[in-house]
Amino acid sequence: MDVQRLELLRELADRGSVTAVALATHRTPSAVSQQLKVLEREAGLPLTQRQGRGLVLTSAGRALARSAADVAVSLAKATALWDEFRNHASGEVSLVTFPTAGQMLLPGVIKILGPDLLLNCADEDPELSDFPAFTAEYDIVLAHSMSGQLSWAGRGLTVVPLMTEPLDVGLPVGHPLSDRAWVGPRDLIGETWIGVTDGYPFERILHAIEQEAGARLSMSQRFADLALIESFVIAGLGIALVPRYTSGGGQPGRLVLKPLRGIESQRQIVALMRPDRAERLAVRTVIQALQSEAAKVEQSHSTVTAR
């Protein structure tokens, strides 16, 4: 019945513990517990269940939480509407990004938005690409996935595609392959590779190369940080798969990029949001800025390669 309480249930579904909900909503755990108790009494059936020292939702609880999300969406639409009437996007917007996307998009976005809209950015290196979990904490989550791989569909999150970035093969200057216009899977066998940490999405493409070429790649190192990988490549210690638009930032001209043919080699960069937050006017404004900046980046590179 009461929206505040429903919202609390929804937060519990998202965050998994009463204390986390309390922390997120600036309340004491006791207050949260009491409100959930009231909700349960009103509902007339158990919504939560103790499990160990924690608390999990019953199936009824999950169902209610899901419809609570719908309520939150329509409520956010209402406040967005009146923000539009005032021409004033209220509140601040928080955003997490993985490093390369931030480096590529955020400076331009901040310039587009101007000083009126406060955008709080953070970067986070998602070890196991658990991007969706961040949507509880941040309004917008910049995430990347391989094309066709919808790893975060069906969780009830809003997904806005921003751009697709090709993944090229990065070579040191003077490498035997560096005078080629492009390279294929078979060209890459026998090379020493600088790989990414296990579980990173690039790995799928490396596997695809092995599959296509019918041989294993020799992986000398595994790093998570892209700048580190590049410095190894530049130093001649191996070659690596690198995103086209964000490579060679530190030492321009010392890293050679070659398109990879014969394999779908690109990543999707998307914005992930909880649906209610996606309705906020301020959030929508930031998303629009992200989209136009992404288009700008894609365009500027396509004209470069067209030369």
Add this chain to the structure above:
Amino acid sequence: MDVQRLELLRELADRGSVTAVALATHRTPSAVSQQLKVLEREAGLPLTQRQGRGLVLTSAGRALARSAADVAVSLAKATALWDEFRNHASGEVSLVTFPTAGQMLLPGVIKILGPDLLLNCADEDPELSDFPAFTAEYDIVLAHSMSGQLSWAGRGLTVVPLMTEPLDVGLPVGHPLSDRAWVGPRDLIGETWIGVTDGYPFERILHAIEQEAGARLSMSQRFADLALIESFVIAGLGIALVPRYTSGGGQPGRLVLKPLRGIESQRQIVALMRPDRAERLAVRTVIQALQSEAAKVEQSHSTVTAR
């Protein structure tokens, strides 16, 4: 921001005055006024405007009220969901009907529903067919309209069609036309008519008859109550247009019905609801009962005429 306040604004849009809202929500007008004031302060722009001694919404106010309706709908969906979990349609349902529909459908509906679901019925003779106004007061409004005439579309109301009832020409026993299988517009010229009160929907069909036959009908009396009209017809004082399924209730066999050909002569019987109320499980249950009872009535008459 606050749902309660939004709901108040929505009620104001529906009912048009603070006192009416106060009455409907079991509050004092002062409380309503204060809450609206708070909402306006939060919104940052005027939502209402004085007009005479009353209050009207500004365009911003209307827009907010409309999105408040969406919030109410999703909230109603949530409570309906948990009603389904408990298998218990909560609350009572109120219903208004015009007399003939009530006589035709309600006894059967009450039987279908059984004693668990409280259905509060009332009848109301809608002088100028202002059915939509009743949706503020009642959960379900049974209304009728001529076919094709969507007099209550676009007001944001939920409309559920229940049945279409043919309108026949009612004759006294022994009338010259009473041995015909059907009658056409031209047969009806020169007869004395018992008409309906001005503004009633049947009137359109009488006009259509005049148009088709190219002559005016002589209208000796004008009544609102159908039973009264019928008694006049039976007494041989004239003929009249009467709904097929609900005629001759009082004096069976003394009223002869003839289908009217050459003119679309039927009325739609529909249920009107505010969209949020339409979501309630209890309301949906009643609607289903109405639909099945309406189908039953239609079916039983079609087999009779097939004999």
Add this chain to the structure above:
DNA sequence: TGCATTGTGTAGATTGTCTACATGGACGTG
């Protein structure tokens, strides 16, 4: 000019929600 009606202020009561603190169970560890 009364008189009813409409919306709105003010003061105080009432209700509901939150915090602070204490309790009890579940888990891991020395």
Add this chain to the structure above:
DNA sequence: CACGTCCATGTAGACAATCTACACAATGCA
């Protein structure tokens, strides 16, 4: 196996929000 930690949940009181009761101003109607 006792110990500390973590988590959810009770209890009592503080606090905030909302409502009622009443008074008042403005408008429209007889």
